[in-house]
């Protein structure tokens with residue numbers, strides 16, 4: 667009968683004694699014996715106020731300056747309240763300052779629409795904050811069209827709409843005239 671060769675002692679992998687456990691791992695001493703610690707899901711927090719849940723939001727803005735223009739973008743991880751405040755602020759500024767240039771008059775409605783389809787829909791799907799942050803959230807204020815700036819901006823918006831409608835009408839008349 668042969669005896670198995672002695673197994674060499676395996677060396678334990680080096681562990682950094684200063685390595686701290688990740689913050690989201692619960693303390694193993696408090697768990698029931700034998701339980702596998704389940705890492706808590708990582709909930710993104712608002713970068714403005716620290717409340718959660720939060721989501722990545724990108725809000726665009728536009729400023730027309732006759733011959734020059736500025737494309738603005740405010741993006742980050744925001745809770746519903748702070749995100750709504752940033753969205754309304756950018757939409758209001760774009761409504762007031764966006765139209766003042768020949769190209770800007772057409773870029774502005776596109777910017778407003780993109781914000782409605784992207785940022786607004788993300789914020790609509792985001793539930794209201796359920797945890798407190800480190801500071802109060804931003805004040806979302808009134809909806810854009812209930813602000814004076816939103817109402818004033820309806821004038822250039824209507825003018826651009828009329829111009830587009832007139833161009834389309836002339837184009838349609840031209841196409842119909844060419845066919846006759």
Ligand SMILES: [Zn+2]
Nearest residue numbers: 712715745748
């Ligand atoms: Zn917030």
